[in-house]
Amino acid sequence: MKRALTLLLTAALLAAATLGTSAGLSTALSAAGRVEAKKSPTDPQTKRDKVRRQRAAAAAKLDALKADTDQVDRAIADLQSNTKSRQSELAAAKSGEEQAAKNVADAQAEVDAVMARMSTLSSAAKKAAIMAFTSGGESELFTSLLGGGSTDAPVQDLYYNLAVGDLQSALNDLEAAQNQLQRAKAKADRAARAATKRRENVEQKLADLDSALAQQEQLGRSIEDRFDDALAEAEGLADLDATLSKQVVARERAIVARARAAGIKGATVDKNGKIKVPVIPTSQNGLVRVNGVLMDRSIGDAFARLVALAAADGINLTGGGYRSAQAQINLRRGNCGPTDYDIWLRPPSECSPPAARPGRSMHEKGLAIDVRCNGRLISRYSDPCFAWMAEHAPRVGLHNDVTHREAWHWSTNGN
CATH class of the missing domain: 1.20.1270 (Substrate Binding Domain Of Dnak; Chain:A; Domain 2)
Incomplete structure (x- = not known):
């Protein structure tokens, strides 16, 4: 055992x-x-x-x-x-x-x-x-x-x-x-x-x-x-064609709303952080008025030649040109808020009513013109006046980027 x-x-x-x-x-x-x-x-x-x-x-x-x-x-x-x-x-x-x-x-x-x-x-x-x-x-x-x-x-x-x-x-x-x-x-x-x-x-x-x-x-x-650019253009259009201006804003606002509903929005910014205020864009060479349109002096002669060409074809070429950046700042202060963040960085869709951020438009530099032919804004790419501009404007250094959906907007770089 x-x-x-x-x-x-x-x-x-x-x-x-x-x-x-x-x-x-x-x-x-x-x-x-x-x-x-x-x-x-x-x-x-x-x-x-x-x-x-x-x-x-x-x-x-x-x-x-x-x-x-x-x-x-x-x-x-x-x-x-x-x-x-x-x-x-x-x-x-x-x-x-x-x-x-x-x-x-x-x-x-x-x-x-x-x-x-x-x-x-x-x-x-x-x-x-x-x-x-x-x-x-x-x-x-x-x-x-x-x-x-x-x-x-x-x-x-x-x-x-x-x-x-x-x-x-x-x-x-x-x-x-x-x-x-x-x-x-x-x-x-x-x-x-x-x-x-x-x-x-x-x-x-x-x-x-x-x-x-x-x-x-x-x-x-x-x-x-995109909304910023559309608003910048629409704000300038208000005096030329109020109905078209409202249509542009409504179209772009609807896109932003659909994006937000899908959870898509831009980056969140520290609203309390120090904001670097950009240099306010303005005319670099002084302003000149050609056929009633205010613009930077550097494109004055070119637009004058275009006006003369149009007159020879029976077209009175006018429109809207320079817009003050300070006016845009004042608009943002009223619509978006008083802080530097509100004025320079807050997304336009968060303002009431929406307003473009200052410095977005070539109009603020005096290098863009919203063109009217015989008193009527070029609102469609099928407009005969757009065809005339497409043929003649590039010769004097003015261009239109059709992807921006703005047949009336002509600038030195297409933007």
Whole structure:
């Protein structure tokens, strides 16, 4: 009996050694397998996501100043779709991370419970072996084991098996506990690897969402610039064609509203930070009036030649030219607020009513003219007067960029 218990003591010591190495093994295994499986590039969902990302990237680069309304609306829709997809993916990733963390906690709790049982059985086996060597005989050992005083069921089973001489059952108890511990550790390791993948997935989805929001901001700035330019032009048009001026503002305001509804707007600016006030644009060479139009002296002779050419064709060429930047500053102060941020940086869409930021228009430099033919503003590209201007104005250095949707606006650089 004593020899058998010696074998049991050896088994108990081996069990204790197993307990001692479990933590290191768990750590080593959980550090492995961190590469997340990727979906096949031919997977339909992967293809759709790739197309969505490509469209969003193209939409972010759209020059809203030159794009037509349909192009801007498509860009807004593409960016909104991409951002919603990224938000959904992030929510799913976070949910998966939470479940993975719970799985890790449950698996570790199971490991802890089995380790506690192993420790108890190992201690009991060692105690039984010591009792065998110190008892006066098998009868005394039998009595000692049955009266061991333990209330733990596995320990009582172990003592009973030893007391009746069933060494194999006692060894089986220890072996079963060791096997259970190995299974619990393997489960915990799998849970740890899965949790690592989930954390990495959340980090990637966060980066994807940040990228999508940055793309929205990029288009938002472009749309605000477009609105700025349109307002600058509309404010000058008010005296020449009030109806057209209102139409321009309404059209551009609707685009800004659709962008805002989709969560797209320009960058947030620190309203309390120090604002660097730009140099107020103005005429560099003094002003001159030609056929009633006030402009920078540098283009006075050129416009005079154009007026003469038009007169030869029976056209009286007039219009609106220079507009004071100070007048625009005063308008912004009234519509947007009194601070430097309000005047120079606040997006026009946040003013009531909207007003362009100072310095946006070539009119403030005296280098642009809103052209009238025989008292009527050129409001359409199909207007015969636009065709006449397109043929003759470039010869004297005045240009119109058709992408700006302003048939009446002619300047030294087309802007």
